Amino acid sequence: MSDVRQVLREANAEAVHRMLGAEPVLIDVVTAADAIPDLGEGMILHAGPPISWERMCGPMRGAVAGIAVFEGWANDLEAAAALAARGAFQFCPNHDFSAVGPMTGMTTASQPVMVVENQASGNRAFCTINEGLGKVMRFGGNDTSVLTRLAWLRDVLGPALGSALRSSEGIELKSLVARGLTMGDEMHQRNVACSSLLLRNLAAALASTCGDRATLTTILSFIASNDQFFLNIAMAMGKAITDPVRDIKGASVVTAMSRNGTDFGIRVSGLGDEWFTAPVEMPEGLYFPGFSAVDANPDMGDSTIVETIGLGGFAMAAAPAVAGFVGAGAPSDAAHITHTMREITLVENPEWTIPALDYQGVPTAIDIRRVVETGIAPMINTGIAHREPGVGQVGAGVVRAPLACFESALWALGKRLGVS
Amino acid sequence: MSKTSELPSGQLAPQSADLASLIQGSPRVVNVGLSGFAETLAAQGVAVIQVEWSPPARGDADLAMLLSKLSD
Numbered sequence: 001m002s003d004v005r006q007v008l009r010e011a012n013a014e015a016v017h018r019m020l021g022a023e024p025v026l027i028d029v030v031t032a033a034d035a036i037p038d039l040g041e042g043m044i045l046h047a048g049p050p051i052s053w054e055r056m057c058g059p060m061r062g063a064v065a066g067i068a069v070f071e072g073w074a075n076d077l078e079a080a081a082a083l084a085a086r087g088a089f090q091f092c093p094n095h096d097f098s099a100v101g102p103m104t105g106m107t108t109a110s111q112p113v114m115v116v117e118n119q120a121s122g123n124r125a126f127c128t129i130n131e132g133l134g135k136v137m138r139f140g141g142n143d144t145s146v147l148t149r150l151a152w153l154r155d156v157l158g159p160a161l162g163s164a165l166r167s168s169e170g171i172e173l174k175s176l177v178a179r180g181l182t183m184g185d186e187m188h189q190r191n192v193a194c195s196s197l198l199l200r201n202l203a204a205a206l207a208s209t210c211g212d213r214a215t216l217t218t219i220l221s222f223i224a225s226n227d228q229f230f231l232n233i234a235m236a237m238g239k240a241i242t243d244p245v246r247d248i249k250g251a252s253v254v255t256a257m258s259r260n261g262t263d264f265g266i267r268v269s270g271l272g273d274e275w276f277t278a279p280v281e282m283p284e285g286l287y288f289p290g291f292s293a294v295d296a297n298p299d300m301g302d303s304t305i306v307e308t309i310g311l312g313g314f315a316m317a318a319a320p321a322v323a324g325f326v327g328a329g330a331p332s333d334a335a336h337i338t339h340t341m342r343e344i345t346l347v348e349n350p351e352w353t354i355p356a357l358d359y360q361g362v363p364t365a366i367d368i369r370r371v372v373e374t375g376i377a378p379m380i381n382t383g384i385a386h387r388e389p390g391v392g393q394v395g396a397g398v399v400r401a402p403l404a405c406f407e408s409a410l411w412a413l414g415k416r417l418g419v420s
Numbered sequence: 421m422s423k424t425s426e427l428p429s430g431q432l433a434p435q436s437a438d439l440a441s442l443i444q445g446s447p448r449v450v451n452v453g454l455s456g457f458a459e460t461l462a463a464q465g466v467a468v469i470q471v472e473w474s475p476p477a478r479g480d481a482d483l484a485m486l487l488s489k490l491s492d
Contacts, residue, residue, distance in 0.1 A: 004489065004490065005490070005491075005492055006492060008492075009492065252490070340472075366462060369487060369491055371492055372477050372487060373476050373477060373487050373491065374472045374474070374476075375478050377476070383426070407477075407480075407483060409486070409491070410483065410486060411483075411486065412491070414486050414489070414490060417490070419486065419489045420486065420491060
């Protein structure tokens with residue numbers, strides 16, 4: 001028995017070492033087909049664990065239909081949905097392809113993806129570009145305005161960002177996030193500071209590589225008007241940090257938390273790429289005018305990768321303004337949430353600290369043993385999508401990861417280690 | 421109680437003084453577990469500290485046993 005505990009101790013120490021030792025750098029924007037060679041015709045990567053068309057929620061179906069039209073695989077949304085129902089598309093989780101995507105998480109061949117390289121281990125991770133607020137595909141939007149914006153991202157913004165990044169040495173993300181935490185971001189529902197810092201880093205390179213002044217103006221305006229622009233970069237960063245932690249024998253550290261609007265899934269280092277799932281929870285939060293809880297879709301998106309690395313809900317104390325925005329309470333409640341997440345994590349990140357907590361580090365490396373023992377479920381900050389396809393975002397809130405995922409993973413880890 | 425009877429009249433043993441203070445003074449409460457008790461007391465102006473606690477593994481004895489084998 002002591003051998004098992006020793007294996008766990010050493011495995012988790014290695015997992016923590018890899019997480020904290022990561023060096024994520026935003027280096028490029030390329031098409032998803034270039035980034036992910038296996039991403040073929042008719043293939044759609046989505047958020048969360050694997051799911052079939054039959055079990056997809058409304059906004060996920062709406063996004064699938066929209067992206068199929070965008071890729072030219074169907075003439076209209078109705079035809080796209082019919083093709084999906086007939087099994088014409090191959091659905092796979094982003095996580096199986098070094099990728100992540102917010103909310104519905106659509107990733108297909110022609111979309112531009114941001115490339116984050118973990119220069120400590122050499123792996124790369126990918127995420128599409130944030131579309132902005134309002135009616136957008138990540139929340140299930142799929143009308144002409146949504147598809148037109150996606151085409152602009154593909155034809156204009158993506159190539160321009162790629163050129164700017166390639167002309168520079170890339171943008172080192174660890175220090176940028178560290179500054180963002182001291183400026184009130186938690187990198188899930190608040191990315192105001194990091195989006196601004198990113199634009200400050202990118203502006204000169206964009207100006208020198210973008211030949212057309214009108215195009216440059218449009219690009220700068222688009223980024224500057226989107227407080228959540230950095231979210232997708234934070235997500236790719238999270239994936240780049242956690243991928244090298246996969247498959248450390250005996251490690252009980254969570255390497256992914258993700259949801260597809262129907263199921264919530266986690267992956268655990270010592271259990272490789274196996275998903276442990278449970279029905280997804282409904283977020284509790286605040287709604288935009290004209291909407292209420294009856295309009296809400298259950299929890300969705302790969303964005304929980306930021307909580308997996310100690311940001312988002314885990315770093316709530318850094319962003320007290322978010323606590324009010326998502327309906328999680330007062331600023332003092334924000335500090336309490338971060339303190340509580342320490343109960344289920346192994347370490348504090350010494351490089352990502354929170355001024356309001358006397359510069360304590362964000363709680364990092366979720367240990368499934370501690371989650372099961374304490375019954376404290378990871379806290380997640382999230383946007384809320386309308387449950388019907390094509391509507392979009394209706395609010396923001398908080399949600400808990402279902403404990404059942406962690407319990408079934410613990411049984412599997414025990415079995416893997418010969419303990420039951 | 422037997423010690424009290426050995427002291428001069430009108431003096432209480434230290435333990436008994438603490439007990440009297442506990443009974444006669446305002447209560448100060450540490451509540452462990454279900455927060456409803458703490459909330460009720462706080463609503464009546466009682467000083468109360470809530471300690472969050474629940475049975476390991478939500479009371480699942482088999483899971484708790486597994487945890488005991490996998491935890492330091």
